[in-house]
Amino acid sequence: MKPTKVSRLLPLAACLAWNVHAIAGPAPVPTLAVIQGQAPEKAKKVTLYAVEEGRKSEIANAMVDEQHAFAFAIPSPKEGFYYLSVGTRGDTRIYLKPGDQLKLKLEYDAYTLQAGSAENKQLWQWQEQLGTISRYTSLGDTATYMTFFPRLEALAPRVSGLKKAVNTPNKKFNELLKYTMDVDMEHIAMSFLLMPHSKHPEKGQYPAFYRQIIQNNKYCDGKLLANGDAGSIVRLYETFTYIMSTEKRAAPASLAENVQLFCNDTIKGLFITESLGGFRTFDKLTEAVTPVKQYLVTADQQQRYLAAEKALRKFAAGEPGFNFxxxxxxxxxxxxxxxxxxxxxxxxxxxxxxxxxxxxxxxxxxxxxxxxxxxxxxxxxxxxxxxxxxxxxxxxxxxxxxxxxxxxxxxxxxxxxxxxxxxxxxxxxxxxxxxxxxxxxxxxxxxxxxxxxxxxxx
Missing domain, CATH: 3.40.30.10 (Glutaredoxin)
Known part of the structure; x- marks a missing residue:
């Protein structure tokens, strides 16, 4: 889905009037989804992102008015996760499908769901639980592992019960959220280890939860691609496996070795494209990617690779021709x-x-x-x-x-x-x-x- 920003965004007044018409006037278009609410005091705009192949893709901006209000109206949204951002810290994850109406109060590091679908109520409940550990992964946080590890160990055993409580009428959403809950826990746990802190633990001090993160053939399920952070998650996982490894490497693992961490070809392709920025020469890029190029299975992944090639070379005489x-x-x-x-x-x-x-x-x-x-x-x-x-x-x-x-x-x-x-x-x-x-x-x-x-x- 690649809508233009203008076509996806209706005027603020029209959006806020939508609820009035729903009560007193003609029935609204059932495929229209509306998001409205209050932004933090100093926020100037709110940005809405859809998810495309594991990455956030900006689709609209809403300016915040004098009362700190904002609104979006999205015609026929593709069902799935979306994200709202006020430009600092983490983004607010929501779930949209045609006909949804959401009302939220955004903060810089949290949000309150004031009204919304069953899916968003369930998602908000999970993110409230997740907030007990996620706040320790922001750059401005000064807590150490002595604060974070006990909270991680307290939440981890409760996740199984929380997943059983996910019971909206939307089976597709239920399965996605249950899967995402496990991904979220691992994402936050791995992120914490790679954040700068005043004190860092020895491996022997890591909670048992960390040992279960590493698995053969990780992220086989394509549902990971519904997550807007999937690109950073697969890169993070590769770094995490290196940290946890007891083997001494003479040289960093090659791209061909690293893609074998994953068993889903599209996710392998996502990892490859997330790694492209690490190459500084055309020869190094093509040498690394050629053995794994078959995993660039989507048009977007192929285009990203072509863009990386173009960025590392010029079309002047003497440059190697493209191996089409x-x-x-x-x-x-x-x-x-x-x-x-x-x-x-x-x-x-x-x-x-x-x-x-x-x-x-x-x-x-x-x-x-x-x-x-x-x-x-x-x-x-x-x-x-x-x-x-x-x-x-x-x-x-x-x-x-x-x-x-x-x-x-x-x-x-x-x-x-x-x-x-x-x-x-x-x-x-x-x-x-x-x-x-x-x-x-x-x-x-x-x-x-x-x-x-x-x-x-x-």
Missing amino acids: NGEDTNGKKVAFNDLKGKVIVVDVWATWCGPCKAELPHLQKLEEELHDKNVTFVGYSVDEAKDKEKWSAFVKEKDMKGVQLFGAGWGEVTKFYDIKGIPRFMVFDQQGKIVTIDAPRPSTPELKALIEKLLGKG
């Missing part, structure tokens, strides 16, 4: 790196593209003139997956030579090289390094001259 993949006319996967050893000319095109087809005769003439030279021509089609047969038939009909690859839409090549229009021609040298990612077209003499210059250097 495509499927040839026989259904075989072909990677860019497989083509090294020759000058590589890539034509990004589509069967529906008039200018692309206009270049085809010129391209075929160029291929014929250079057919005995050390050059490979690659056609990379951005036709949609549904048009694969159309692409295949076109390639055969036009007797297109070289390496013809099907990219199934505007995929990794166009995203990586930020290609907005086609045809686009790109040239790479024999080592697979960039010569230009915006080459002249075959209908001009400049492309042939560029290729011949490279062949002369080889």
Whole structure:
């Protein structure tokens, strides 16, 4: 869900009037969810976040009025956890589904639920219990383990009973909250150990609760992705396992080793993308990610990786070409790196593209003139997956030579090289390094001259 901020936010007066209409006027739109309440005295705005693949995604802001009131109206919200933030300390977690009405009083480190759904009443009760230990994980807290550990040990054995008390009519929510209660406990316990304190315990002083956190194949359940803190949780867990380990490592664990901590592929992908910021060079990034790239299973994860690659390299001449993949006319996967050893000319095109087809005769003439030279021509089609047969038939009909690859839409090549229009021609040298990612077209003499210059250097 990626709504625009404007479309998700209705005027404050309209939101506050919603309850009046619900009583005295026509029935409101049943899919509209309304959140309203009081913000802390010095707060200027309240930000609303949805959860997308284990991360918080901002969807709207509400300015706080002179009475410290705020409100949101969300048309047809996707059911699940949302978060409210006033910009400091932790965020307030709520649960939304179409038709919900919530009224809250926000504080900087807590909140009071004044009115709301059965799900939010149950969630608030849990977060009140959780508050007995969560307040010790803020940067401003000066408590030590001598204060925190006894409270952790007091709450931990009570969680089983608290989960049994979760009994709203919403079975989906019940299962999510029960799962989240365990995740919350572990998250807070691990977070405390990594916070700066004036006194730190020895491992022998850790409560027994810490030993049960580490498990083989952690976070198998995809419900973790409904948690807006899932990204930080998986990174935290990797650090925690290192702290708890009795083995001495000659070097930090590789990304390939660390992803094996988790058994859910999407969560492995989440961990990988959360780790991308730790790489400072393009070579180190690709070396680490290549063995685990298959775990980047969602479009968002793949895009985050491409963005990380782009941030660590420039598209200047001499930079390594992106190792994209495509499927040839026989259904075989072909990677860019497989083509090294020759000058590589890539034509990004589509069967529906008039200018692309206009270049085809010129391209075929160029291929014929250079057919005995050390050059490979690659056609990379951005036709949609549904048009694969159309692409295949076109390639055969036009007797297109070289390496013809099907990219199934505007995929990794166009995203990586930020290609907005086609045809686009790109040239790479024999080592697979960039010569230009915006080459002249075959209908001009400049492309042939560029290729011949490279062949002369080889």
